[in-house]
Amino acid sequence: MPPDQRFFLTSLFDAAVAAADPEKAILDFLPQKPKGRTVVVGAGKGAAQLASAFEKNWDAPLEGVVVTRYGYGASCERIKVLEASHPFPDAAGLEASEEILRSVSGLSEDDLVVALMCGGGSALLPAPPSGLTLNDEIALNRALLASGAPIGAMNSIRKHMSRIKGGRLAFAAGPARVVSLVVSDIPGDNPAFVASGPTIPDASTQQDALAAIKRHRIELPVRILNFLRSDAAKAPSPDDNAFSRNTVYVIASARRSLEAAARVADSHGVRAVILSDAMEGEAREAGKFHAALAREIATRSRPFERPVVLLSGGETTVTLFGNGKGGRNTEFLLSAALALDGLDGVQAIAADTDGIDGSEENAGAFADGTTAGRIRAMGEDPDMLLANNDAWTAFAMIDDLFSPGPTGTNVNDFRAILIV
Structure with a gap:
Protein backbone atom coordinates (compact mmCIF):
# COMPACT_ATOMS: atom_id res chain seq x y z
CA MET A 1 0.00 0.00 0.00
CA ALA A 16 -4.92 8.77 -17.17
CA VAL A 17 -3.71 12.01 -18.76
CA ALA A 18 -0.58 10.37 -20.21
CA ALA A 19 -2.74 7.72 -21.90
CA ALA A 20 -4.47 10.54 -23.79
CA ASP A 21 -1.24 12.35 -24.72
CA PRO A 22 -1.77 13.75 -28.23
CA GLU A 23 1.70 12.96 -29.54
CA LYS A 24 1.44 9.29 -28.58
CA ALA A 25 -2.22 8.90 -29.52
CA ILE A 26 -1.89 10.38 -33.00
CA LEU A 27 0.91 8.14 -34.29
CA ASP A 28 -1.32 5.16 -35.09
CA PHE A 29 -3.86 7.24 -36.98
CA LEU A 30 -1.89 9.27 -39.52
CA PRO A 31 -3.88 9.22 -42.80
CA GLN A 32 -2.55 8.39 -46.25
CA LYS A 33 -0.98 11.40 -47.90
CA PRO A 34 -3.08 12.99 -50.66
CA LYS A 35 -2.16 13.95 -54.21
CA GLY A 36 -3.18 17.52 -53.43
CA ARG A 37 -3.12 19.80 -50.40
CA THR A 38 -3.33 18.80 -46.74
CA VAL A 39 -5.34 21.24 -44.62
CA VAL A 40 -5.49 20.79 -40.85
CA VAL A 41 -8.39 22.25 -38.86
CA GLY A 42 -9.30 21.73 -35.24
CA ALA A 43 -10.96 22.95 -32.09
CA GLY A 44 -10.89 22.19 -28.37
CA LYS A 45 -8.87 22.62 -25.25
CA GLY A 46 -6.24 20.19 -26.55
CA ALA A 47 -6.40 21.24 -30.21
CA ALA A 48 -3.06 23.08 -30.23
CA GLN A 49 -1.23 20.08 -28.77
CA LEU A 50 -2.90 17.82 -31.31
CA ALA A 51 -1.84 20.17 -34.10
CA SER A 52 1.74 20.28 -32.83
CA ALA A 53 1.86 16.48 -32.62
CA PHE A 54 0.42 16.07 -36.11
CA GLU A 55 2.81 18.61 -37.56
CA LYS A 56 5.84 16.85 -36.06
CA ASN A 57 4.81 13.53 -37.57
CA TRP A 58 3.70 14.72 -41.03
CA ASP A 59 6.65 14.72 -43.46
CA ALA A 60 4.84 16.45 -46.29
CA PRO A 61 3.44 19.92 -46.97
CA LEU A 62 0.50 21.03 -44.85
CA GLU A 63 -1.33 24.16 -43.75
CA GLY A 64 -4.26 24.96 -41.54
CA VAL A 65 -5.74 26.60 -38.47
CA VAL A 66 -6.96 25.40 -35.07
CA VAL A 67 -8.57 27.19 -32.14
CA THR A 68 -8.07 26.51 -28.45
CA ARG A 69 -8.88 28.14 -25.13
CA TYR A 70 -6.93 31.20 -23.98
CA GLY A 71 -3.67 30.04 -22.40
CA TYR A 72 -3.81 26.57 -23.97
CA GLY A 73 -1.71 27.29 -27.06
CA ALA A 74 1.25 25.28 -28.30
CA SER A 75 4.06 25.99 -30.75
CA CYS A 76 3.35 25.15 -34.39
CA GLU A 77 5.33 26.14 -37.48
CA ARG A 78 2.86 25.42 -40.29
CA ILE A 79 -0.51 25.36 -38.53
CA LYS A 80 -1.92 28.63 -37.22
CA VAL A 81 -3.03 28.44 -33.58
CA LEU A 82 -5.78 30.82 -32.47
CA GLU A 83 -7.12 31.30 -28.95
CA ALA A 84 -10.65 32.15 -27.82
CA SER A 85 -12.97 32.08 -24.83
CA HIS A 86 -14.31 29.00 -23.05
CA PRO A 87 -16.89 28.10 -21.70
CA PHE A 88 -18.68 31.08 -23.23
CA PRO A 89 -17.95 32.16 -26.83
CA ASP A 90 -16.44 35.50 -27.75
CA ALA A 91 -15.51 37.56 -30.82
CA ALA A 92 -12.15 35.80 -31.13
CA GLY A 93 -13.95 32.47 -31.41
CA LEU A 94 -16.26 33.91 -34.04
CA GLU A 95 -13.29 35.04 -36.12
CA ALA A 96 -11.61 31.64 -35.61
CA SER A 97 -14.70 29.88 -36.96
CA GLU A 98 -14.70 32.13 -40.02
CA GLU A 99 -10.99 31.52 -40.63
CA ILE A 100 -11.45 27.75 -40.32
CA LEU A 101 -14.34 27.83 -42.80
CA ARG A 102 -12.22 29.89 -45.19
CA SER A 103 -9.35 27.41 -44.90
CA VAL A 104 -11.46 24.56 -46.32
CA SER A 105 -13.14 26.46 -49.14
CA GLY A 106 -12.28 25.76 -52.77
CA LEU A 107 -10.74 22.32 -52.19
CA SER A 108 -10.72 19.47 -54.70
CA GLU A 109 -11.16 15.70 -54.59
CA ASP A 110 -7.38 15.34 -54.44
CA ASP A 111 -7.13 17.37 -51.21
CA LEU A 112 -7.22 16.12 -47.64
CA VAL A 113 -8.70 17.82 -44.58
CA VAL A 114 -7.52 16.52 -41.21
CA ALA A 115 -9.88 17.56 -38.41
CA LEU A 116 -8.43 17.49 -34.89
CA MET A 117 -11.35 17.64 -32.48
CA CYS A 118 -11.53 17.44 -28.70
CA GLY A 119 -13.58 18.66 -25.76
CA GLY A 120 -14.32 22.35 -25.46
CA GLY A 121 -14.69 22.87 -29.19
CA SER A 122 -18.38 23.74 -29.02
CA ALA A 123 -17.75 27.04 -27.20
CA LEU A 124 -14.64 27.81 -29.26
CA LEU A 125 -16.50 27.58 -32.59
CA PRO A 126 -19.35 30.08 -32.50
CA ALA A 127 -20.84 30.53 -35.95
CA PRO A 128 -24.40 31.84 -35.65
CA PRO A 129 -26.67 31.33 -38.65
CA SER A 130 -28.02 34.25 -40.66
CA GLY A 131 -30.36 36.35 -38.55
CA LEU A 132 -28.69 35.41 -35.25
CA THR A 133 -25.68 36.92 -33.49
CA LEU A 134 -22.77 36.03 -31.25
CA ASN A 135 -24.84 37.22 -28.30
CA ASP A 136 -27.45 34.63 -29.22
CA GLU A 137 -24.82 31.86 -29.11
CA ILE A 138 -23.61 33.15 -25.74
CA ALA A 139 -27.18 33.12 -24.42
CA LEU A 140 -27.66 29.58 -25.71
CA ASN A 141 -24.45 28.37 -24.05
CA ARG A 142 -25.33 30.00 -20.74
CA ALA A 143 -28.76 28.41 -20.72
CA LEU A 144 -27.40 24.98 -21.63
CA LEU A 145 -24.64 25.02 -19.01
CA ALA A 146 -27.09 26.08 -16.30
CA SER A 147 -29.68 23.47 -17.25
CA GLY A 148 -28.08 20.26 -16.00
CA ALA A 149 -28.83 18.60 -19.35
CA PRO A 150 -26.48 15.77 -20.43
CA ILE A 151 -23.79 16.62 -22.96
CA GLY A 152 -25.48 14.68 -25.76
CA ALA A 153 -28.64 16.75 -25.42
CA MET A 154 -26.67 20.01 -25.25
CA ASN A 155 -24.71 19.23 -28.39
CA SER A 156 -27.84 18.14 -30.26
CA ILE A 157 -29.25 21.59 -29.58
CA ARG A 158 -26.02 23.44 -30.37
CA LYS A 159 -25.52 21.78 -33.73
CA HIS A 160 -28.89 23.03 -34.98
CA MET A 161 -27.93 26.65 -34.35
CA SER A 162 -24.61 26.82 -36.17
CA ARG A 163 -22.98 27.21 -39.58
CA ILE A 164 -20.05 24.98 -38.61
CA LYS A 165 -21.26 22.27 -36.22
CA GLY A 166 -23.22 19.11 -36.94
CA GLY A 167 -21.10 18.11 -39.95
CA ARG A 168 -21.33 21.50 -41.65
CA LEU A 169 -17.55 22.04 -41.64
CA ALA A 170 -17.01 18.75 -43.50
CA PHE A 171 -19.83 19.70 -45.85
CA ALA A 172 -18.05 22.98 -46.59
CA ALA A 173 -14.79 21.11 -47.25
CA GLY A 174 -16.28 18.95 -49.98
CA PRO A 175 -15.32 17.38 -52.29
CA ALA A 176 -12.08 16.97 -50.31
CA ARG A 177 -11.67 13.84 -48.21
CA VAL A 178 -12.01 14.53 -44.46
CA VAL A 179 -10.29 12.45 -41.78
CA SER A 180 -11.42 13.28 -38.23
CA LEU A 181 -9.08 12.41 -35.35
CA VAL A 182 -11.06 12.76 -32.14
CA VAL A 183 -10.09 12.86 -28.48
CA SER A 184 -13.36 11.89 -26.86
CA ASP A 185 -14.67 13.65 -23.76
CA ILE A 186 -18.15 12.22 -24.32
CA PRO A 187 -19.72 9.40 -22.27
CA GLY A 188 -20.03 6.49 -24.67
CA ASP A 189 -17.45 8.03 -27.05
CA ASN A 190 -19.85 9.09 -29.81
CA PRO A 191 -17.45 11.21 -31.90
CA ALA A 192 -20.32 13.21 -33.40
CA PHE A 193 -20.95 14.76 -29.97
CA VAL A 194 -17.34 15.91 -29.42
CA ALA A 195 -17.23 19.69 -30.04
CA SER A 196 -20.76 19.24 -31.46
CA GLY A 197 -19.31 17.35 -34.42
CA PRO A 198 -18.10 20.02 -36.90
CA THR A 199 -16.96 17.31 -39.32
CA ILE A 200 -19.19 14.45 -38.11
CA PRO A 201 -22.96 14.61 -38.60
CA ASP A 202 -25.22 12.65 -36.28
CA ALA A 203 -28.78 11.48 -36.67
CA SER A 204 -30.42 13.74 -34.08
CA THR A 205 -33.13 15.94 -35.57
CA GLN A 206 -34.67 19.32 -34.90
CA GLN A 207 -37.49 17.49 -33.15
CA ASP A 208 -34.94 15.80 -30.88
CA ALA A 209 -33.40 19.16 -30.03
CA LEU A 210 -36.78 20.75 -29.30
CA ALA A 211 -37.79 17.75 -27.19
CA ALA A 212 -34.56 18.07 -25.16
CA ILE A 213 -35.28 21.74 -24.53
CA LYS A 214 -38.72 20.86 -23.23
CA ARG A 215 -37.58 17.82 -21.24
CA HIS A 216 -34.82 19.68 -19.43
CA ARG A 217 -36.85 22.89 -19.07
CA ILE A 218 -34.21 24.97 -20.79
CA GLU A 219 -35.30 28.60 -20.96
CA LEU A 220 -34.23 30.17 -24.25
CA PRO A 221 -35.00 33.55 -25.84
CA VAL A 222 -37.92 33.48 -28.26
CA ARG A 223 -35.71 34.38 -31.23
CA ILE A 224 -33.56 31.28 -30.63
CA LEU A 225 -36.60 29.02 -30.24
CA ASN A 226 -38.12 30.40 -33.41
CA PHE A 227 -34.93 29.68 -35.31
CA LEU A 228 -34.70 26.12 -33.97
CA ARG A 229 -38.25 25.52 -35.22
CA SER A 230 -37.45 26.84 -38.70
CA ASP A 231 -36.26 24.97 -41.81
CA ALA A 232 -32.96 26.85 -41.59
CA ALA A 233 -32.01 24.84 -38.48
CA LYS A 234 -31.99 21.52 -40.34
CA ALA A 235 -28.55 19.87 -40.04
CA PRO A 236 -26.84 17.60 -42.60
CA SER A 237 -27.76 13.91 -42.43
CA PRO A 238 -25.09 11.23 -41.88
CA ASP A 239 -26.52 9.52 -44.99
CA ASP A 240 -25.65 12.45 -47.23
CA ASN A 241 -23.32 11.35 -50.02
CA ALA A 242 -21.09 14.34 -49.24
CA PHE A 243 -19.71 12.37 -46.26
CA SER A 244 -19.16 9.06 -48.09
CA ARG A 245 -15.36 9.41 -48.40
CA ASN A 246 -14.82 10.64 -44.85
CA THR A 247 -13.40 8.60 -41.99
CA VAL A 248 -13.47 9.05 -38.21
CA TYR A 249 -11.11 7.72 -35.54
CA VAL A 250 -11.39 8.09 -31.76
CA ILE A 251 -7.70 8.25 -30.83
CA ALA A 252 -8.08 8.74 -27.06
CA SER A 253 -10.94 8.24 -24.62
CA ALA A 254 -11.90 7.93 -20.97
Missing part, protein backbone atom coordinates in the same frame (compact mmCIF):
# COMPACT_ATOMS: atom_id res chain seq x y z
CA PRO A 2 1.55 3.36 -0.99
CA PRO A 3 2.33 5.46 2.13
CA ASP A 4 1.31 8.79 0.57
CA GLN A 5 -2.28 8.34 -0.50
CA ARG A 6 -2.65 11.70 -2.23
CA PHE A 7 0.54 11.10 -4.19
CA PHE A 8 -0.89 7.72 -5.19
CA LEU A 9 -4.16 9.27 -6.37
CA THR A 10 -2.25 11.97 -8.26
CA SER A 11 -0.18 9.27 -9.99
CA LEU A 12 -3.41 7.66 -11.20
CA PHE A 13 -4.58 11.00 -12.62
CA ASP A 14 -1.20 11.48 -14.31
CA ALA A 15 -1.44 8.01 -15.87
CA ARG A 255 -11.95 4.13 -21.25
CA ARG A 256 -8.31 3.95 -22.29
CA SER A 257 -7.29 6.46 -19.63
CA LEU A 258 -9.09 4.60 -16.82
CA GLU A 259 -7.45 1.36 -17.92
CA ALA A 260 -4.04 3.04 -17.74
CA ALA A 261 -4.79 4.31 -14.22
CA ALA A 262 -5.90 0.82 -13.21
CA ARG A 263 -2.58 -0.62 -14.33
CA VAL A 264 -0.68 1.87 -12.15
CA ALA A 265 -2.85 0.97 -9.15
CA ASP A 266 -2.19 -2.73 -9.72
CA SER A 267 1.55 -2.04 -9.80
CA HIS A 268 1.20 -0.66 -6.25
CA GLY A 269 -0.66 -3.74 -5.08
CA VAL A 270 -4.04 -2.00 -5.01
CA ARG A 271 -6.94 -3.60 -6.84
CA ALA A 272 -8.63 -1.17 -9.24
CA VAL A 273 -12.31 -1.42 -10.10
CA ILE A 274 -13.54 0.61 -13.07
CA LEU A 275 -17.17 1.44 -12.30
CA SER A 276 -17.88 3.13 -15.63
CA ASP A 277 -16.27 5.42 -18.20
CA ALA A 278 -19.63 6.95 -19.12
CA MET A 279 -21.24 8.28 -15.95
CA GLU A 280 -23.68 11.14 -16.37
CA GLY A 281 -26.28 12.91 -14.24
CA GLU A 282 -26.10 15.47 -11.45
CA ALA A 283 -22.61 15.76 -9.97
CA ARG A 284 -23.89 15.89 -6.39
CA GLU A 285 -25.98 12.73 -6.90
CA ALA A 286 -23.00 10.91 -8.43
CA GLY A 287 -20.99 12.00 -5.38
CA LYS A 288 -23.55 10.44 -3.02
CA PHE A 289 -23.51 7.18 -4.98
CA HIS A 290 -19.71 6.90 -4.99
CA ALA A 291 -19.59 7.75 -1.28
CA ALA A 292 -22.25 5.16 -0.41
CA LEU A 293 -20.27 2.48 -2.22
CA ALA A 294 -17.03 3.55 -0.53
CA ARG A 295 -18.71 3.49 2.89
CA GLU A 296 -20.05 -0.03 2.26
CA ILE A 297 -16.56 -1.23 1.37
CA ALA A 298 -14.92 0.56 4.31
CA THR A 299 -17.38 -0.71 6.92
CA ARG A 300 -18.50 -4.10 5.56
CA SER A 301 -15.87 -5.12 2.99
CA ARG A 302 -18.48 -5.53 0.28
CA PRO A 303 -18.85 -5.69 -2.64
CA PHE A 304 -15.04 -5.42 -2.78
CA GLU A 305 -12.27 -6.24 -0.31
CA ARG A 306 -9.92 -3.50 0.89
CA PRO A 307 -7.58 -2.08 -0.27
CA VAL A 308 -9.31 -1.06 -3.47
CA VAL A 309 -9.54 2.03 -5.63
CA LEU A 310 -12.78 2.85 -7.42
CA LEU A 311 -12.30 4.53 -10.79
CA SER A 312 -14.88 6.27 -12.95
CA GLY A 313 -15.11 8.69 -15.85
CA GLY A 314 -17.74 10.38 -17.97
CA GLU A 315 -19.27 13.82 -17.62
CA THR A 316 -21.62 14.79 -14.84
CA THR A 317 -23.59 18.02 -14.91
CA VAL A 318 -24.42 20.79 -12.45
CA THR A 319 -27.81 22.44 -12.30
CA LEU A 320 -27.23 25.94 -10.98
CA PHE A 321 -29.27 26.79 -7.90
CA GLY A 322 -26.85 29.33 -6.42
CA ASN A 323 -24.15 31.75 -7.53
CA GLY A 324 -20.99 30.22 -6.08
CA LYS A 325 -17.75 29.18 -7.76
CA GLY A 326 -16.76 25.72 -8.88
CA GLY A 327 -17.25 22.98 -11.43
CA ARG A 328 -18.73 19.54 -11.63
CA ASN A 329 -15.71 17.77 -10.10
CA THR A 330 -15.54 19.93 -6.99
CA GLU A 331 -19.33 19.71 -6.63
CA PHE A 332 -19.09 15.91 -6.90
CA LEU A 333 -16.40 15.85 -4.21
CA LEU A 334 -18.15 18.18 -1.77
CA SER A 335 -21.30 16.05 -2.00
CA ALA A 336 -19.21 12.91 -1.49
CA ALA A 337 -17.36 14.49 1.44
CA LEU A 338 -20.64 15.21 3.23
CA ALA A 339 -21.70 11.59 2.76
CA LEU A 340 -18.30 10.37 4.02
CA ASP A 341 -18.19 12.74 7.01
CA GLY A 342 -16.32 11.13 9.91
CA LEU A 343 -15.34 7.96 8.02
CA ASP A 344 -11.69 6.83 8.23
CA GLY A 345 -9.75 5.08 5.51
CA VAL A 346 -11.21 6.79 2.43
CA GLN A 347 -9.38 9.30 0.22
CA ALA A 348 -10.70 10.67 -3.08
CA ILE A 349 -9.72 12.81 -6.04
CA ALA A 350 -11.98 14.15 -8.79
CA ALA A 351 -10.58 16.27 -11.58
CA ASP A 352 -11.11 17.23 -15.19
CA THR A 353 -8.40 15.72 -17.39
CA ASP A 354 -7.95 19.01 -19.26
CA GLY A 355 -6.71 20.65 -16.05
CA ILE A 356 -9.65 23.04 -15.57
CA ASP A 357 -12.85 22.36 -13.63
CA GLY A 358 -15.55 24.88 -14.44
CA SER A 359 -14.62 28.55 -14.43
CA GLU A 360 -11.66 28.52 -12.01
CA GLU A 361 -8.01 27.50 -12.42
CA ASN A 362 -8.13 24.16 -10.58
CA ALA A 363 -8.73 20.76 -12.18
CA GLY A 364 -10.59 19.46 -9.13
CA ALA A 365 -9.81 18.67 -5.51
CA PHE A 366 -9.12 16.03 -2.86
CA ALA A 367 -11.56 14.88 -0.18
CA ASP A 368 -11.76 12.44 2.71
CA GLY A 369 -13.75 11.79 5.86
CA THR A 370 -12.34 14.91 7.53
CA THR A 371 -13.21 17.36 4.72
CA ALA A 372 -16.62 18.47 5.97
CA GLY A 373 -15.36 18.86 9.56
CA ARG A 374 -12.41 20.98 8.48
CA ILE A 375 -14.73 23.27 6.50
CA ARG A 376 -16.92 23.69 9.60
CA ALA A 377 -13.80 24.46 11.64
CA MET A 378 -13.18 27.38 9.26
CA GLY A 379 -16.59 28.79 10.21
CA GLU A 380 -18.50 27.71 7.09
CA ASP A 381 -21.36 25.26 6.57
CA PRO A 382 -20.47 22.72 3.83
CA ASP A 383 -24.15 21.93 3.22
CA MET A 384 -24.86 25.59 2.52
CA LEU A 385 -21.81 25.88 0.27
CA LEU A 386 -23.05 22.91 -1.75
CA ALA A 387 -26.54 24.39 -1.95
CA ASN A 388 -25.00 27.57 -3.38
CA ASN A 389 -22.88 25.66 -5.95
CA ASP A 390 -19.83 27.02 -4.12
CA ALA A 391 -17.62 23.93 -3.92
CA TRP A 392 -14.53 25.83 -5.08
CA THR A 393 -14.72 28.07 -2.00
CA ALA A 394 -15.14 25.02 0.25
CA PHE A 395 -11.96 23.32 -0.97
CA ALA A 396 -9.97 26.55 -1.33
CA MET A 397 -10.45 27.43 2.34
CA ILE A 398 -8.95 24.10 3.47
CA ASP A 399 -6.23 24.14 0.78
CA ASP A 400 -7.44 20.94 -0.89
CA LEU A 401 -7.79 22.15 -4.48
CA PHE A 402 -5.93 20.14 -7.11
CA SER A 403 -4.30 22.42 -9.71
CA PRO A 404 -1.95 20.67 -12.17
CA GLY A 405 -2.47 23.30 -14.87
CA PRO A 406 -3.50 22.73 -18.52
CA THR A 407 -2.71 19.16 -19.58
CA GLY A 408 -2.98 19.46 -23.36
CA THR A 409 -5.70 16.83 -23.65
CA ASN A 410 -9.27 16.20 -22.54
CA VAL A 411 -11.02 12.87 -21.93
CA ASN A 412 -13.33 14.44 -19.38
CA ASP A 413 -13.77 13.65 -15.68
CA PHE A 414 -11.44 11.40 -13.72
CA ARG A 415 -12.52 10.12 -10.32
CA ALA A 416 -10.60 7.81 -7.99
CA ILE A 417 -11.67 6.80 -4.47
CA LEU A 418 -9.17 4.82 -2.42
CA ILE A 419 -10.45 2.65 0.43
CA VAL A 420 -7.79 1.13 2.71
